Amino acid sequence: MAHSTASSSAPAHLQHHFVDSDQQFESSKMGMWIFLVTEILFFGGLFAAYIVYRAWYPDLYVQASTQLDTFWGAVNTAVLIGSSLTVAMAIRSAQLNQIKGLIINLYITIGLAFTFMVIKYFEYVHKFEKGIFPGQYYTYEGIAHEKANIFFSIYYMMTGLHGLHVIIGIGLMIWLLVKAKKGAFSAEYYTPVEITGLYWHLVDVIWIFLFPLLYLID
Amino acid sequence: METSALKRLQVQRFKPEENPEIHYLNSERGLWSWLSTVDHKRIGLMYLASIAIFFFIGGVLALVLRTELLSPAQSFLDADVYNQVFTLHGAIMIFFFLVPSVPAALGNFILPIQLGAKDVAFPRLNLASFYIYTIGTVFTLVAIITGAVDTGWTFYTPYSTETGTNVLLMTLGIFILGFSSILTGVNFIVTIHKMRAPGMTWSKLPLNVWSLYATSIIQVLATPVLAITLLLLVMERALGIGIFDPALGGDPVLFQHFFWFYSHPAVYIMIVPGFGVISEVISTFSRKHIFGYWAIALSSLAIAFIGFLVWGHHMFTAGQSSLASMVFSFLTFLVGIPTGIKIFNWLATMYKGSIDLKAPMLYAMVFLFLFTIGGFTGIMLGALSVDIHLHDTYFVVAHFHYVMMGGMVMALLAGLHYWWPKMFGKMYSEVYARISCALIFIGFNLAFLPQFVMGAQGMPRRYFNYIDQFQPFHQLSTMGAYIMGVGFVIMFFYLLHSLVRGEKAASNPWGSRALEWQTTSPAAPHNFEHTPVVIHGPYDYHKPMSEFQLGIAHGHHGESHQPETLETVAETGTRP
Amino acid sequence: MDKVLEFLLPPAKSTIAGQVDGLFIFILAVSAVLLVGISFAIIYFSWKYKRRSEQDTTPVITHNTKLEVAWSVIPLILVMIVFGWGFTGYMNMRTVPTDAYEIRVVGKSWLWEFHYENGTVSVNELHVPANRPVNLVMSSNDVIHSFYIPDYRVKRDVLPNRYSNVWFEAMETGESVIFCTEYCGRAHSNMIATVTAHSESDFENWLATANVIDESLSPVELGKELIAKNGCNACHSVDGSRMVGPSYKGSWMAERELEDGSVVTVDANYLRESILEPNAKIGAGYDPVMPSYQGLLSDREIDAIIEYIKTID
Known part of the structure; x- marks a missing residue:
């Protein structure tokens, strides 16, 4: 196919339908930004449900949030913010062509993400032991409000969906790690690192909203 | 977005080759080359085949429904089967046919060519969207085979959480399908922003691109909300989380708000792309500059944005506050204005044109007539007091069929007939095309005009038997449905005939100035053999054709092709 | 106009119906005028400006501000009238008179x-x-x-x-x-x-x-009337056809298989239980969807219904 004389000199990462690396990088970044907008709207539905029920039953939220462990929630917030920092450092390393730094920062980020999930796991288990399940399986009797099950339905949906995003993020980061070790990234080409970083910041930002909305009500 | 930096480009004229030997359809062969293709044109055709299959299934279901409704009492379907059939008809037509019809099928095929790009920004993601769509359809088909669904396409709670049928699988299928729609939207927005050919400034974008742009914005912003709503519904059934279930303390009206927050904008996903196609067709077949370019382009965006604020007009009787109803009614009328403006613009485009009544133009005119009726009846439904009477009657059924089928399907048919030569390099029989257009037009009106009357008389929708006074209307309607069916069968055969032994099409059979007609028919594997350069808009019929077939000189062929004509240096805006 | 009204709308029998119909007719009339105008323009243009030859040239008319303002503002005024009219009608529907x-x-x-x-x-x-x-x-x-x-x-x-x-x-x-x-x-x-x-x-x-039993009726006649009055026939047929629930025809003293596989005889006790606690024993193949008639029917009325069912075979 005689479609480009430039192909002989084009870098390996450049896909055939782009004119140059800049266009490819800009496109990928914009694509990820738009995808993040859809993510926000996806969570937005849950936030809307949260707001509606909170407006109807304000006292329910005050009572039910006492069942959430503020200390471990705060720890998790710190963990995620830390991971956002390391992911930013990973991008910086890639820009400076420091592949070793990139790999180390990715390892730390993955470690922090795991820590987050482990803490979350214990929080869930602790609630399950008390009988705090979502919706119709709710059996806990410590909250004197007939809609307590709905609060925890919202809690589990929000944190569960967020947790799912963290797991997807871990998967992406492992994939980056494998590629980085193979030497796929350099200062010229680090688009996947950049856009995964954007995704990870969003996961972080959503948690920063979830934490006060669910844990810090009084 | 417009860059002020102008770059001087050396351009030359590239006349498209007639009936090329190598084109995108035969550059690679075999089933696998199709299933693994990342070429937007092939993906577009695969979508086209899929939506054709679903349109056929949905259409047969519609005929089954209409046949049952011939007589007031039960005839050959029992209530359960009837309820499942109308649910499937709605869900299939909306989620599997209308939503992907113009954007994913026609849009995928034509958008990059219209921009002068080699492909969409993310070709692999594009293929992934197609497979996600396929997986979604598999889920739904499994749901149909293993137990069917009888909730109506709206899945209103609490009925959808209580009924014993396969709602879970069906909603999962549509949930998955949503991602296909989102990813296509993301892909299109980035493509339009980043992949335009040199000189293709925002003011030279074809109107079809503008309306796909508006559609993509809606897809990206609204579909996630449907996704979360359906996910909550799935959780409701699987885990009993109870957010929408009154038995567990939840609120069923909240579901309606969530559902319509997506599904009303979705209505615009199902009509705005049609506006683009109609603009292209009317300008080409009137051989005249489009009237009010910016009015048409921006009104699509206006509809997209106001469309997010009117979902409550589906719920005037559902128990929202009077204040909310007032606001939603007011905003609904505001959406009507940009829609009306478009209709007048299209008429003004025809004024003093050179009108050629070929099949695409006939469909465009049918569109104008039917869509106008759809719009006016929409005004009736937007008026609060009248809506109370008409809500959930056949009047609503007729109204949205006039908009969806009279609007979008006619636009799809106009576009299909318009771009058919570019897709397959073949022409179809103009005579049969006219016959089938006439049958569809007559059948459609016969099927749906009586539904307006019986709806206004009070016949509620989703009734499988009814009181005797409505029988004549139902009978007329069923007759119309069958006439339409005949029209579509004829279309299937003449298009098939065209594929097998149709006349070869010229590269620009309609004499259009738009960029997609300045390449070969069928299009080249990478759309253009050169990098196209645009100096005039797609509707500049007053400029000579030679100024529309430009590309960067010496850009891609090295010395092998000597330029036919060397143009003077053209000054163009650079790629933004 | 009255003929059109009669054809399109059901008879107006309430005080608010007139207002709804007035707006309906107003929108219909304005729409009809505009639709005729638009259709006429489509047909006239495609006849008058039919393509004569491939060399046809067309004037460059890109826009016309006055015209565009006119066709934006006039419809806007029209729909605002419709909005106001519809809203006042709606408020009348929502505001309940105090002596209702x-x-x-x-x-x-x-x-x-x-x-x-x-x-x-x-x-x-x-x-x-x-x-x-x-x-x-x-x-x-x-x-x-x-x-x-x-x-x-x-x-x-x-x-x-x-x-x-x-x-x-x-x-x-x-x-x-x-x-x-x-x-x-x-x-x-x-x-x-x-x-x-x-x-x-x-x-x-x-x-x-209303709730006093007509003494002149025999139990069978009363039962028949009660079945009609209480909506039983929406789900149970008397001609043997299968609807939402089992048909009455031939059901008296028949053996009926239940959902759990056991078999009962459709006797007076079963019928009585099925009326008062419909979901206690569901016939095989049917769904537990019947509402209870506890408190709606007296013993005597239930007896009458049973007497009537006995006669359907």
């Missing part, structure tokens, strides 16, 4: 129950006084229904777990049909009732005697 006569409505899959102030209950037939505002306070026992009287131009969704209301004032005596317009499952289209508007004195009469 109140009736409780309960929607169940798939029948309507009407409870009156003196304890009278009627099923699938609503009786109201004419020329007096009536306010219906409605709720649902299961899924969402919607209460619709075309002749009165009123409609309101009936929701589980909350009350909604609708009011109207019938202008003349007579019968009209009530539909359920929110899809509610299998017998949605059989959830039909009637509203009868009486003169004030007739209504008082009806109210006083």
Whole structure:
């Protein structure tokens, strides 16, 4: 196919339908930004449900949030913010062509993400032991409000969906790690690192909203 | 977005080759080359085949429904089967046919060519969207085979959480399908922003691109909300989380708000792309500059944005506050204005044109007539007091069929007939095309005009038997449905005939100035053999054709092709 | 115009119907004028400006500000009139007069129950006084229904777990049909009732005697009437055809297989239990969807229904 004389000199990462690396990088970044907008709207539905029920039953939220462990929630917030920092450092390393730094920062980020999930796991288990399940399986009797099950339905949906995003993020980061070790990234080409970083910041930002909305009500 | 930096480009004229030997359809062969293709044109055709299959299934279901409704009492379907059939008809037509019809099928095929790009920004993601769509359809088909669904396409709670049928699988299928729609939207927005050919400034974008742009914005912003709503519904059934279930303390009206927050904008996903196609067709077949370019382009965006604020007009009787109803009614009328403006613009485009009544133009005119009726009846439904009477009657059924089928399907048919030569390099029989257009037009009106009357008389929708006074209307309607069916069968055969032994099409059979007609028919594997350069808009019929077939000189062929004509240096805006 | 009205709309029998119809006709008339204009323009242009040759040139008309302002502003004014008109009509529908006569409505899959102030209950037939505002306070026992009287131009969704209301004032005596317009499952289209508007004195009469059993009827005749009055025939046929529930035909003393595989004889005890606690023993292949008639039927009425069922074979 005689479609480009430039192909002989084009870098390996450049896909055939782009004119140059800049266009490819800009496109990928914009694509990820738009995808993040859809993510926000996806969570937005849950936030809307949260707001509606909170407006109807304000006292329910005050009572039910006492069942959430503020200390471990705060720890998790710190963990995620830390991971956002390391992911930013990973991008910086890639820009400076420091592949070793990139790999180390990715390892730390993955470690922090795991820590987050482990803490979350214990929080869930602790609630399950008390009988705090979502919706119709709710059996806990410590909250004197007939809609307590709905609060925890919202809690589990929000944190569960967020947790799912963290797991997807871990998967992406492992994939980056494998590629980085193979030497796929350099200062010229680090688009996947950049856009995964954007995704990870969003996961972080959503948690920063979830934490006060669910844990810090009084 | 417009860059002020102008770059001087050396351009030359590239006349498209007639009936090329190598084109995108035969550059690679075999089933696998199709299933693994990342070429937007092939993906577009695969979508086209899929939506054709679903349109056929949905259409047969519609005929089954209409046949049952011939007589007031039960005839050959029992209530359960009837309820499942109308649910499937709605869900299939909306989620599997209308939503992907113009954007994913026609849009995928034509958008990059219209921009002068080699492909969409993310070709692999594009293929992934197609497979996600396929997986979604598999889920739904499994749901149909293993137990069917009888909730109506709206899945209103609490009925959808209580009924014993396969709602879970069906909603999962549509949930998955949503991602296909989102990813296509993301892909299109980035493509339009980043992949335009040199000189293709925002003011030279074809109107079809503008309306796909508006559609993509809606897809990206609204579909996630449907996704979360359906996910909550799935959780409701699987885990009993109870957010929408009154038995567990939840609120069923909240579901309606969530559902319509997506599904009303979705209505615009199902009509705005049609506006683009109609603009292209009317300008080409009137051989005249489009009237009010910016009015048409921006009104699509206006509809997209106001469309997010009117979902409550589906719920005037559902128990929202009077204040909310007032606001939603007011905003609904505001959406009507940009829609009306478009209709007048299209008429003004025809004024003093050179009108050629070929099949695409006939469909465009049918569109104008039917869509106008759809719009006016929409005004009736937007008026609060009248809506109370008409809500959930056949009047609503007729109204949205006039908009969806009279609007979008006619636009799809106009576009299909318009771009058919570019897709397959073949022409179809103009005579049969006219016959089938006439049958569809007559059948459609016969099927749906009586539904307006019986709806206004009070016949509620989703009734499988009814009181005797409505029988004549139902009978007329069923007759119309069958006439339409005949029209579509004829279309299937003449298009098939065209594929097998149709006349070869010229590269620009309609004499259009738009960029997609300045390449070969069928299009080249990478759309253009050169990098196209645009100096005039797609509707500049007053400029000579030679100024529309430009590309960067010496850009891609090295010395092998000597330029036919060397143009003077053209000054163009650079790629933004 | 009256002929058109009669063809398009059901008779206007409530005080608000006129206002709704007026707006309907207004929109219809304006739309018709515009539609004729647009259609004429399409046809005229395609005849007048038909392509003569491939070399045709066309004038460059890109826009015309005056024209565009005109066709934006005039429709805007028109729709604002429609909006205001529709909104005032709607507010009239939502503002219940203080002296309205109140009736409780309960929607169940798939029948309507009407409870009156003196304890009278009627099923699938609503009786109201004419020329007096009536306010219906409605709720649902299961899924969402919607209460619709075309002749009165009123409609309101009936929701589980909350009350909604609708009011109207019938202008003349007579019968009209009530539909359920929110899809509610299998017998949605059989959830039909009637509203009868009486003169004030007739209504008082009806109210006083509605739940008093007509002594002149034999038990079989009474049973037949009760089956019709209570909406039983929406789900149970008398001709053997299968509907939502089992047919009455030939059911007396028949052996019926239940969902759990056991077999019962359809005797008086089974029938009585099925009326009062319908979900206790479900026939195989049927769904537990029948509402209970506990409190709606007296012992004597149940006996009459059983007597009637005995005769259907």
